[in-house]
Amino acid sequence: MKITSIEIKQYAMPLDPPFKAAWDPAPRKKFATTLVFVHTDEGITGVGSGDLMFGFQGHEHLFIGQDPFDIERHNKVLDNIDFHYGRCWPLDLALWDLMGKATGKPVAELVGGKQKKLYAYASNGEIVSPEVRAERAQRFIEEGYKAMKIRFHHDDVRDDIKVIEEVRKAVGNKIEIMVDANQGWKMPWDVERTWDLKKAYQVSKELEQLNVFWLEEPLPHEQFDEMKRLREMSGIRIAGGEMNRRWHDFREMANRGSLDVYQPDVALSGGITGVKKIAEYVQANGAWFSPHTWSNGIGVLANLHLAAGVSDCPYLEFPYDPPTWTIDRRDYIQKEKLSVDADGFVHVPQKPGLGIELDEEALKKYEINSAYVGEKQ
Known part of the structure; x- marks a missing residue:
């Protein structure tokens, strides 16, 4: 061929x-x-x-x-x-x-075949009021989700924390909550100051009291030593790496113990071939691999195949924040949309290839x- x-x-x-x-x-x-x-x-x-x-x-x-x-x-x-x-x-x-x-x-079988389904966490994309986020969290629970991720980006981080507080007040511990601080990288026009180690630690302490599952991208993506110090200081998992592009970044982070959860995206950082090696390396060092998936529906599929094939982490990111970020929008070029079952699992398509x-x-x-x-x- x-x-x-x-x-x-x-x-x-x-x-x-x-x-x-x-x-x-x-x-x-x-x-x-x-x-x-x-x-x-x-x-x-x-x-x-x-x-x-x-x-x-x-x-x-x-x-x-x-x-x-x-x-x-x-x-x-x-x-x-x-x-x-x-x-x-x-x-x-x-x-x-x-x-x-x-x-x-299926590609998942070719790369390892560890499992055929993973829990999906509803990965939110919008900044909304605490009350609206709490209502959406309740809806996720009704749809079967066992976990969700909430993004921070208010001008005052205390307003972000209020969102988590309102969600916990509304749903208790019925759903795991991840938090994305969005401090790891910047869009071209974004010149605002990022968090330093002290601020990241202060936020992590607040989130620990709210039983947050992990804190993602709390520091710039190149600050390997600071992430290590934060991880050692904090009582919750520290995640990151979604925009680190080179293999040696992940090698250095894993060797230093910078993160609990590594999140390279196969569509953005190495393809399935390269990210498989990263996943195996960081897991051999005791961490989790749980990829970023926010490119489009095919990107979700590709990351699902690799995660199901090799990952020890129980969760896969599932971009979903209706009414403005829906499965139909995310998967608009696909005839078969990828969805979550009543128990919160996303299943690997069993067709040849990516499905x-x-x-x-x-x-x-x-x-x-x-x-x-x-x-x-």
Whole structure:
């Protein structure tokens, strides 16, 4: 089997009403998605998605004519592109989808096959009032969720803590609560000061009293030693690493004991090939691997396959914050939407590959750009 062509297509769905993401200063009025199709001479096509594939153009020849199963070689090329240009990891996802289809097995089985389902935690994206967040928490419980994540981003962190207090008051311990401090990285326009170690510790003490399951990204992502000190000082788990891009970041963090929970995203930081190695390394050092999944529905699927295949952590992030962030919005290019069962589990699709079934009508409706490289079939 040989790779004959690589097709990159972009889509954008208007969002009405807009999605007021905690990490953005203005509401999002559209949701953009990039799809990568890897075609072969045997008629099997792999599909991946995630980042925008900036920097990939001009490097296509490095893959055309190659065996798609030579995954370590392809991942090294992608790692080189990542170093010089941009994150092109959706191609790695497409290759795993292709290999699963060629072998007739789900990717989760190919990477380890540890389990077929994980508890989903409803990962919230908006900043809302304490009362609204408490109402949504109650709804999550009714839908079967055993855990949820609440994002901080009020001007005053005391207002963020009030949200957790209101949720605990409303639902007690019926649901686990994770907190994302959003201090690990910045959007291009964000120049506000991040927390220092003292503030992160003060917040962690408050959250410990509220029985928070983990505190995520409480410090800038490069402060490995400060995260270690916070982890040693705090009585709750410290999570992070979602935007660390290089393998050596995770090696150094794991060796120093910086985190309890490591969160690299296969769509953003190394693909399934690279993040599998990270997951195995950090778990061998006694930590958990629980990936970030906020790219799109295919990104959730890809991270689900790897987490189910190798992870010891019981939870998977499930981006969900209705009414403005729904499964239909997140999975708009997919015919089969990924959902959670009545007991709060998200199940690994048992179809070959990643289990992606694209919605052809949605693809036609929302396509905005495409590129085709190599010989068409």
